Amino acid sequence: MTLASYCGFCAVHCPVVATVDGGRVLSVEPDRSHPFGGAICAKGRAAPEFHDHPDRVNVPLRRTRPKTDPDPGWTECSWDEALDLIAQKLLEIRATSGPQAVAFNKGTVGGTGLTDTERWLQRLVNHFGTPNLGGTTHLCQWPRDTGAAQYTFGTPSLAMPDVARSGAIILWGSSPSGNFLSLATDIAAARARGAKLLVVDPRRIGLANKAHVFLQIRPGTDGALALGLIHLLIRDERYDAAFVRQWTNAPWLVRDDTGQLLTVADINGDPSASRRYVAAIHERSGYVHYDAERGAYEGSADAPERSADAPEGSADAPDAGLALFGTYHVRLADGRVAICRPVFDRLAALAAQYEPSVVARITSVPAEKIVAAARLLPAHRPVSHYFHNGLVQHTNATQASRAIEILYALLGDFDAPGGNVPGPAPLVNDVSAKAALSSAIAMLRLGRTERPIGPPATPGTVTAYDLYRAILDGEPYPVRALVSFGANMLMANGDTLRGRAALERLEFFAQVELVHTPTSRFADVLLPAASWMESDALKIGHRYPIETMAHVQYREKLVEPLHRRRSDVDIIFDLATRLGFAAEFWQGDVETAYRHLLEPTGLGLEKLRELPHGMSVPRAALRYRKFAETDPGTGGPKGFATPTKKVELFATRFAEHGLPALPVYVEPALSPVSRPELARDFPLVLTNAKRAQYIHSQHRGLASLRKTSPNPTAELHPETAARFDVEHGEWIVVETPSGRIRAQAHVTDIIMPGVVCCSHGWWEACEELGLPGFDPFSEAGANQNLLVLNDLHDPVSGGTPHRSTLCRVTRAAPAAAPA
Structure with missing residues (x-):
């Protein structure tokens, strides 16, 4: 029998056709009839081997020997015994030490089968009341998605490239040929039709062999390269000046004395004006202020004194009249005079330190290739870009990723056809139950004090090393129990030996896993997870292409779970009912929960089951330049989902927390230059x-x-x-x-x-x-x-x-x- 499905090994979810015979999966092939199908990787084709592999966990197991013993002494138990024990321990520890003494953990969404499960796990965590959900976002995508895309453009993750319409494509520290075949296929097709390709990578692999410009870079020096490219765009006036003036905070004045944006409150002493930012107007003495609440500029009669070293050309449009360069002397409410320069001027000065010869010495990329890259991009707009954890696993990852996003902002192609476009989200209910976790408890999240705008704040995840510290040292408080879905924590994070010591010390550890791993060896209870072939699932939105982001698809399990395996979602719902959240989890009925999730679509679960390829249920139609649309509430443009409604070249959240608001380059902590x-x-x-x-x-x-x-x-x-x-x-x-x-x-x-x-x-x-x-x-x-x-x-x-x-x-x- 042949069944339409999608692969669940990773978040790409390639459409597949599976051949099954009774309880066996014989083959998995790409579904070329699916509107977004056509290719799968070798890992997907190998799924039948995985189905009943000898390393699989098949039954619930309990430890009978000490955690320091290399043999856990596993003994079989029933699902009821295992889940009852887990619930009992979690409730006991919550009652005596507070909910923060219990942590949950999950594998990376992008590289595991947990994509369709995560919303339900998050719901359980929030209802249980713990702020601590461990993950690997700090190693996987946080600097790209939150640190760069959200804090610059206001998107919760990097907007995907509209490759089919791109004139040029940047691949930076990522090789989609190995792990994102649909994107790689589209980039190859775009190049074949004439799009230009720029690749930055220490390794010449995959699409790097087809690049028009390939920059082979010393690992960890990406920030210097991005600043060098920014410098050339500004120096040669090849940036999109209209976009920069109108849609970014480039014109706003920054005080030299504080390094903070100048506000109207600084000038008139009115604290209520602290979210009104000041921009100078060239060609005349005057300035305007920008109201971040309304997302609009307003006039002002006051005028700063402008230094003569800041010539600007004339312009007729209001936004075009804003100065990007110059030095301004502004009298403050207390009588002092503050020297100020526009954000763009400061960015230009920062980037000017990275002439091609300097960047070549830092990165090992020849200067002439850096110049070629800087010329390629503005000459072949619209430009799209993609990068991933090649930029993430460095001690300077966030600022490097910010520099790349600022480089991209200067090109002016965000949310334009052929650029990076936030796709329409599916019209479904949010089931994460965010409101169930109090803000006071959320502030207790491990690592929140050290990284107040990092992963502990958004999206709200905890690093393994912060968990290790809490377990071993009791800092900032003890964590006594851990429930992990996948993850293989010891193999996914640095300092495996300290991690082992933490798991040996941990009072109670329950692991849900597909196979026996070095991490699962330390569990007190080990539960057998069903693979994607054995699990019903509801996919809400695809990563790529943009047209699929509102696509929903129901996947019937290909075969019944072997042995005594259960799906992650079933395990979450069963555990939730034992923890006292039966009402919050629809009395343990997963299908009823799926119906609730789909309710806004008007598409019932039964109807979706009849559509083997699923369908799109967008909240709104696919549109471009959504930031320019009128906001009915203010009458001004919608702008961007940043604190200021502008693309933030100067990151206000960074500045609020004493972090560099522009993307400074710092050498990797252990490099030939720093050490x-x-x-x-x-x-x-x-x-x-x-x-x-x-x-x-x-x-x-x-x-x-x-x-x-x-x-x-x-x-x-x-x-x-x-x-x-x-x-x-x-x-x-x-x-x-x-x-x-x-x-x-x-x-x-x-x-x-x-x-x-x-x-x-x-x-x-x-x-x-x-x-x-x-x-x-x-x-x-x-x-x-x-x-x-x-x-x-x-x-x-x-x-x-x-x-x-x-x-x-x-x-x-x-x-x-x-x-």
Whole structure:
């Protein structure tokens, strides 16, 4: 029998056709009849192997031995016994230590099968009352989505590229050929029709081989490159001046003495005017103020004195009259005179420090290629761009991502055909129950004090290392219990050994998992999760293309769950009822909950089941330049969903918290430039990249995938290999100041000289091929997370430097190399 479905291994959710026979899944192929189908990756095709793999967790299990024992002593139990025990422990701890003493955890939405589950897990967390939901957003996408896109453009995540209409496309630190086939396919098609392609990456892989300009960059120096490109756009006047003046906060004056935006309150002493920002008008003495509440400029009779060093051309349109450059002397309410310059002037001065020759020294990208990139983009508008965690796992990740978004803002193509376009959201009910969690409890979230505008604030997630600290040190308060859905925490975060110590110390740990992992070994209760092939699911919106973002689709399970597995959603609803939230979870009836979710669409669950490819239910039609539409409440333009309704080149939330409001570049914490004395002993730069055959730490036990990538590798350029006397294929030791591991040398010119590229997630054996597993806690293993601790991290996002730290390589002793 052949069934239409979609793959649930990751968030891309490629449409598929599955062939099943009884309780077996025989094959999974792309659904070419689906309006948004046509391709799946090797991981999706390998799904039948995963269905009943020997490593799967099949029944509920309870620990009978101490957590320090390498053998948990698992004993089978019933679902009722397991869920009752979990509920009992969580309620006991909440009653005695408060809800914050219980944490939940989840795998990354993008790289696991939890995409369709997360809203229900969030609902459970909020109703339970804990502020602590762990995740890997600080390592996956926070600097891109919240730190850059939301704090610059007001979108909750990076708006997706409208590739089909783009004149030029930027791929920065991402290779969609390995993990986002629909995007990669569309970019290749766009290039074939004449679109230009700019790729920035330390590795020449995938679409980089088709790039018109390829910038091979030293890992962690992306911010300097972005500032260099900003400088060339401004210097050569190739930015979209009309967009910059009208739709960004570029004209607003910034005080030299405080580094803050000048407000009308500064001038007249009226505190109620603190959200009115001041812009100067060139060609005449005067200024206007911008009312952030209304999203509109208003006139003022007061005038700053303008220095003669700020010439500007004349313009007729009101917004075109706003000055972008100049020095202004403004008399304040207390009589003092403040020297002020427009945001754009300050941005230009910051970027001017990054001439092509300077950027070339920092990044190792030739100056002429930097100039070529800066010329390519404005010459082939509209421009779209995409980047992902190649920009995220650095100690300077947030400001680098901000610099990229500011670069993009200067081009003026946001929400334009062919640019990056916020797509229409599906018309469904919000079931996350945000209001159930009080703001006072939310302020107790781990890491909130250290990173007040970071992931603990938005979207509200906790890093693993903050959990470890709470468990081991009781700071800022003890966490006594953890319930995790997927995640494999120890293999997904730095400092695996401290993580192990935390899980050994943890009073109670329940894990829901597909396979036995290094993390699940420490659980008190281990629950068997059904895979996407064994689970009904309701997909609400697709990531890409833009036309699919309001698409909903119901997926019938292909086969009944084997053994005693259950879907994540079923487990959440069963646990919720035991915790006293039966009413909030529709008496445990998942289908009734799905009907509630779909209610605004007018599309019943039964009707959706009759549509194998689903349908779109947008809140509004796909439109462009939505920011220019009239806001019926104010009569002005809708603007952007930022605090000021403008694209914030100067990030007001950053300024409020004492963070640089413009994207300053700081070297990675452990780099040849920032730590030259350390670089004498560790002269190479270590980065990492996911292998196309695997999703994070998953699937290395599947023979069809493992045979194409059998061993953990360390990519080295031939020059680097010769320098350290390393031969292709031999086992080497990769060592940082924090630890060492082993990997097989892959000598290749796709990686730039002086850089070593490993991949994380190696632990699982593949018995079918006779290939070994690797001890994740030993330097004889291949766990890259042993090489990175969590003490150095991005000050805003908390991200750790898995993609830019110092290392060295040596040949491994023959006896120590895996067979």
